[in-house]
Amino acid sequence: MTRYAACRSAMSALTRIDTFYVGLYIGQTTLSIPYCVDDKQFLSADVQQFGPNGLSAYIKSTGQDYRYRQDGGRRVRLGWTITERPVLDAIVVPLHGFEANEIIGMMCVESCVADTFDDEAVRAMHWLSRALVWELVQDRNFADDLGLYELYPELDSSRTQNGTDLLRTLTRELERLRLALHGVELPDDPGLAEPRRLLAEARESGERLHLELADALATTQREQPTRKDNTAGLTTRELEIAMLIAVDGLTNRELASRLFISEKTVKVHVGNILRKLGISQRSAIPYVIGEIHPSATPPDQ
Structure with missing residues (x-):
């Protein structure tokens, strides 16, 4: 999260920004948005499916920059809708991986004021995108240098997990969040009545979701069919x-x-x-x- 915020801060120091987000591709038609700030408000992480004619598909297929003036913002309007305000300028740059022609994601800045972004802003986005990709691969490179993923492939978080593994991970992380919420105490101040109400709702939601996930995990484990010949594919x-x-x-x-x-x-x-x-x-x-x-x-x- 800090690395994304650093990119946004750098661009904000250079020019006006109303919206900033980073998207990472999952497969051919899915974009994960781990970080988005619109009008200085942090938005929840999201996952979006995209079609063949929108902005996400353009960046992934061409590996080229997109600027609002290329088509008067048509691709922006076809893409992920973040704000109700009209977007009148935008720059989107691809995040190039280290493999040939590999596009791992995109970085976008938008403005509600026309002609906000100049060539200097584009150059800054290029530099930041390279720095961000370098930072994103450092954790994995560190593990690769140690040989951890070869020695213990199960530590590789990029390895596809089955449904039970995912449910178990979600349950564990939600439990941590639930305990953190119960550790928050607000003073008995009339001025904090609304925050206390929201905190109570968050606690209740955490409890409910934790129970639902725990039930789903138990059901999955009970209903998981016995493997009759799971070694058939092994040499x-x-x-x-x-x-x-x-x-x-x-x-x-x-x-x-x-x-x-x-x-x-x-x-x-x-x-x-x-x-x-x-x-x-x-x-x-x-x-x-x-x-x-x-x-x-x-x-x-």
């Missing part, structure tokens, strides 16, 4: 490694020594095992394998 070597992890709890280094292969090759196999079994945690391998091969269940299970 012989992958199944062998999965069994050794399940039965003996071998580390990657121990697997490499036992099988006379490199540790790097083991890491690749473990990543494939997690993906093919549809799980995100290495610790879940014994349970999944144990459903099909009871002999693979660890002794203490």
Whole structure:
């Protein structure tokens, strides 16, 4: 969040801004908006589907800047509607990834005053977009440098999670929010009656959502069909490694020594095992394998 705010502050120091937002692409037709400020008000994060003719599709397909004067704002009007005020100028720049022709997102500034943004503003957006992308990849590069994602693929947050994993994550984060709300105390001041009411509503909503998510998680776990042949997609070597992890709890280094292969090759196999079994945690391998091969269940299970 801080990195997005820094970009907005930099542009605000340079020129008038009524709306600033950052969008990140998810697949081919979905845009996640983690940060948006309109008329100095922070808006909730959002996820939007976009069609083939709008602003998001233009940025993703062309990898080029968009300026309001290109088409009199037509693409802005076709895009994500943030404010009821008329947008009369805009700059949108793509966020270029480090792979060839990779567009990972977009950064946008809008103004309700015509001809607000000049070429200097465009150059500033270019610089900020490069700085933002660099910052966004630092956490992942740090993990890559340490070899964490190869050694333990389950730590990679970009790995697709199944529904149960997502529900569990949401439940855990909502519980943290619920506890934080209960830790907030407002003075018994008549002037704070409205904030106290809103806080009470937020607490009630947190309680209700937490219970609903917990129920959904329990239902998902009860209704999840038993895996009859979840090893069908594994190669012989992958199944062998999965069994050794399940039965003996071998580390990657121990697997490499036992099988006379490199540790790097083991890491690749473990990543494939997690993906093919549809799980995100290495610790879940014994349970999944144990459903099909009871002999693979660890002794203490």
